[in-house]
Amino acid sequence: MIAAILVLSALAGVSGLLLGFAAIRFKVEGDPIVDKIDAILPQTQCGQCGYPGCRPYAEAIAAGEADINQCPPGGENGVVALADLLGRDPKPLNAEHGAVKPKMLAVIDEQNCIGCTLCIQACPVDAILGAAKHMHTVIASECTGCELCVAPCPVDCIDMIPIAQTITTWKWTYPSVTAKAAA
Amino acid sequence: MSRLYPFHGGLKTVRHKTESNQQPIQRAALPRRLMVPLRQHIGAMAKPVVASGDQVLKGQMIGQADGYISAAIHAPTSGRVATVETRPVPHPSGLPDLCVVIDSDGEERWVERQPVDYRALHPSELRNILRNAGVVGLGGAAFPSAVKLNLSGHRERLETLILNGAECEPWITCDDRLMREQAAGIVAGLHVMVHLLEPREVLIGIEDDKPEAIAAMIEACAGTGYEVRPAPTRYPSGSVKQLVKLLTGKETPVEGLPIDVGVQCFNVATAYTVHRAVDHGEPVISRTVTVTGHVRQPGNFQALLGTPFAELVEQAGGYQEGVERLIMGGPMMGFALHSDEVPLTKAANCILAASAEELAPTQPVMPCIRCGACVDVCPANLLPQQLYWHARAKEFDKAQDYHLFSCIECGCCSTVCPSHIPLVQYYRYAKNEIWAQEKEKQKAELARQRHQARLERLEREKQEREAKLRQKAPARAARAESEGGGKLDIETAVARAKPHPDAANPAATRQQDA
Ligand code: SF4
Ligand code: SF4
Ligand code: SF4
Ligand code: SF4
Numbered sequence: 001m002i003a004a005i006l007v008l009s010a011l012a013g014v015s016g017l018l019l020g021f022a023a024i025r026f027k028v029e030g031d032p033i034v035d036k037i038d039a040i041l042p043q044t045q046c047g048q049c050g051y052p053g054c055r056p057y058a059e060a061i062a063a064g065e066a067d068i069n070q071c072p073p074g075g076e077n078g079v080v081a082l083a084d085l086l087g088r089d090p091k092p093l094n095a096e097h098g099a100v101k102p103k104m105l106a107v108i109d110e111q112n113c114i115g116c117t118l119c120i121q122a123c124p125v126d127a128i129l130g131a132a133k134h135m136h137t138v139i140a141s142e143c144t145g146c147e148l149c150v151a152p153c154p155v156d157c158i159d160m161i162p163i164a165q166t167i168t169t170w171k172w173t174y175p176s177v178t179a180k181a182a183a
Numbered sequence: 184m185s186r187l188y189p190f191h192g193g194l195k196t197v198r199h200k201t202e203s204n205q206q207p208i209q210r211a212a213l214p215r216r217l218m219v220p221l222r223q224h225i226g227a228m229a230k231p232v233v234a235s236g237d238q239v240l241k242g243q244m245i246g247q248a249d250g251y252i253s254a255a256i257h258a259p260t261s262g263r264v265a266t267v268e269t270r271p272v273p274h275p276s277g278l279p280d281l282c283v284v285i286d287s288d289g290e291e292r293w294v295e296r297q298p299v300d301y302r303a304l305h306p307s308e309l310r311n312i313l314r315n316a317g318v319v320g321l322g323g324a325a326f327p328s329a330v331k332l333n334l335s336g337h338r339e340r341l342e343t344l345i346l347n348g349a350e351c352e353p354w355i356t357c358d359d360r361l362m363r364e365q366a367a368g369i370v371a372g373l374h375v376m377v378h379l380l381e382p383r384e385v386l387i388g389i390e391d392d393k394p395e396a397i398a399a400m401i402e403a404c405a406g407t408g409y410e411v412r413p414a415p416t417r418y419p420s421g422s423v424k425q426l427v428k429l430l431t432g433k434e435t436p437v438e439g440l441p442i443d444v445g446v447q448c449f450n451v452a453t454a455y456t457v458h459r460a461v462d463h464g465e466p467v468i469s470r471t472v473t474v475t476g477h478v479r480q481p482g483n484f485q486a487l488l489g490t491p492f493a494e495l496v497e498q499a500g501g502y503q504e505g506v507e508r509l510i511m512g513g514p515m516m517g518f519a520l521h522s523d524e525v526p527l528t529k530a531a532n533c534i535l536a537a538s539a540e541e542l543a544p545t546q547p548v549m550p551c552i553r554c555g556a557c558v559d560v561c562p563a564n565l566l567p568q569q570l571y572w573h574a575r576a577k578e579f580d581k582a583q584d585y586h587l588f589s590c591i592e593c594g595c596c597s598t599v600c601p602s603h604i605p606l607v608q609y610y611r612y613a614k615n616e617i618w619a620q621e622k623e624k625q626k627a628e629l630a631r632q633r634h635q636a637r638l639e640r641l642e643r644e645k646q647e648r649e650a651k652l653r654q655k656a657p658a659r660a661a662r663a664e665s666e667g668g669g670k671l672d673i674e675t676a677v678a679r680a681k682p683h684p685d686a687a688n689p690a691a692t693r694q695q696d697a
Contacts, residue, residue: 044630125634126633165276166278170276
């Protein structure tokens with residue numbers, strides 16, 4: 001319990017700072033609270049929160065209709081950032097809305113695609129290219145990994161694959177040897 | 184001798200130069216198979232312009248510069264392209280990257296080379312030649328040189344052009360040997376840079392533990408007005424901002440570049456490749472690399488890019504007993520490799536086979552005692568213990584308030600820290616996290632805009648459909664009138680009003696239009 005509180009408060013600190021940074025960077029004059037909430041949400045547009053996209057969820061939070069722990073793509077950090085913004089206590093993600101998963105990318109098996117365009121209609125960010133009766137392709141850089149295109153496909157040819165690490169996305173990790181020793 | 188302006192901090196390090204700088208540069212053997220990475224520079228990866236099965240000539244372009252900050256890549260020898268695919272490359276992650284794999288035919292047949300008279304060329308034409316020759320900084324950073332050879336947008340005139348021959352890291356001697364053996368070529372390349380940048384003065388900084396190199400450069404510079412400035416050995420005098428301070432007394436702004444104070448700086452080996460590209464029409468297909476440490480015959484090699492490190496180690500007599508780690512670069516700023524099967528790249532100035540002797544012994548990490556030793560040695564005038572504190576707590580914006588991004592990762596602080604805290608590792612971690620978060624933010628912003636655009640499009644299309652229906656409505660009403668009205672007609676009207684299957688699919692029609 002104490003550990004959880006510590007972790008959460010640490011996270012709160014970090015996210016608060018991040019938020020401050022984001023607020024300065026993405027500042028829009030006359031920001032209403034909805035914009036500020038929306039700025040924290042990850043924009044995956046997956047609907048797991050129970051709303052048809054991040055902005056509607058932001059509006060629901062602002063209106064007091066939704067809780068702050070309903071967005072799995074935003075993770076615990078997202079909840080903490082929202083709590084910080086709204087002056088509330090952070091809480092764990094509500095498991096009813098799904099669990100935190102690594103970010104994925106949709107890939108269409110172009111051999112099996114029948115060109116039905118159903119996935120195009122489902123994709124919230126227009127990340128799928130293709131004309132009727134022609135095979136479709138996902139623009140990888142624009143896919144948010146929301147999975148909304150997977151279910152509508154009548155021939156099951158869309159797979160969600162983990163985003164492969166490359167030299168350009170690789171990061172130095174937190175120095176592990178010293179994490180405990182230097183505490 | 185002209186005045187020097189010592190920079191803050193720095194270290195006297197053990198040199199370990201004589202192990203490798205006693206013999207002339209040797210020409211490395213032609214490898215059977217070369218793996219040439221398409222990303223050997225800062226900026227966008229070169230676009231491959233060959234495919235497996237293609238015959239290539241030595242010096243033929245195999246990767247095209249992709250965008251302004253990018254550089255071309257060339258076939259280091261003649262042969263056949265075996266494949267273009269991801270292969271292990273020298274990178275701290277050990278991850279693979281896209282390479283052109285070439286099986287050499289042993290004939291070393293050159294593509295047609297076209298030396299040019301640089302004085303007769305327009306500066307932008309000349310810069311393009313350097314860009315297409317794949318010229319990048321060979322001191323380790325591998326930044327495309329053509330970009331730095333363009334002043335426009337920065338300032339009217341350059342005050343000082345600095346040629347960096349300091350080579351301050353322990354063990355590395357490739358620039359030392361190059362200056363001794365190719366001083367004339369280096370100065371010829373310097374002429375081209377001077378032609379492009381028209382600096383008021385040209386200074387050549389060399390640490391004074393290289394008397395032969397200094398003598399050779401002074402001789403080659405006779406009558407040119409270029410000044411060789413020997414500097415006392417003090418790590419990291421070869422780091423750009425520190426060298427600028429040392430030679431000109433100018434402080435580069437914290438988040439700025441030397442160009443902001445009217446100085447531009449190039450490595451001596453870069454100048455040499457400029458000379459090869461302009462006066463001989465040869466692109467960058469090889470470099471001088473020091474192979475040293477726990478190998479039997481340490482030395483310097485002129486080796487083709489794409490040569491596996493293992494083959495270079497073999498030509499340096501092979502590993503001695505007790506090698507614990509293979510490092511690319513020096514012991515201070517280099518990084519450990521995951522394998523010796525990675526290829527030589529433009530950034531690889533040194534391959535160091537390190538045994539326990541060369542590696543600082545790993546000692547238990549203790550808490551920071553705020554002794555301030557790290558502050559005393561930091562050449563970037565930072566407060567390393569504060570940076571450490573915030574990086575460790577993941578307080579990234581506080582770390583940035585303390586100018587995290589001015590840290591050059593020189594390792595001076597980690598070296599002197601009595602608590603053996605791996606400070607630089609924390610700084611690298613924090614920098615990477617900040618970049619990653621920034622990218623995430625940008626991606627989210629893009630998704631937000633695309634989602635918004637989609638909603639607007641759906642709304643527009645809905646309104647267009649409704650407008651069409653309204654247009655048809657009067658006609659329908661008239662027809663209904665003439666036929667005396669009837670339920671039947673209403674039904675057909677409804678059927679007609681139902682959108683066509685394709686129209687129900689706005690995205691599809693849009694894509695067809697596009
Ligand atoms: S759950 Fe999905 S749609 Fe809802 S706020 Fe999070 S990312 Fe946006
Ligand atoms: S391609 Fe699929 S997973 Fe990717 S954003 Fe579109 S609907 Fe979501
Ligand atoms: S040298 Fe080490 S112990 Fe001393 S202040 Fe710096 S980080 Fe702390
Ligand atoms: S690694 Fe960074 S903080 Fe440490 S001494 Fe070098 S510049 Fe300063």
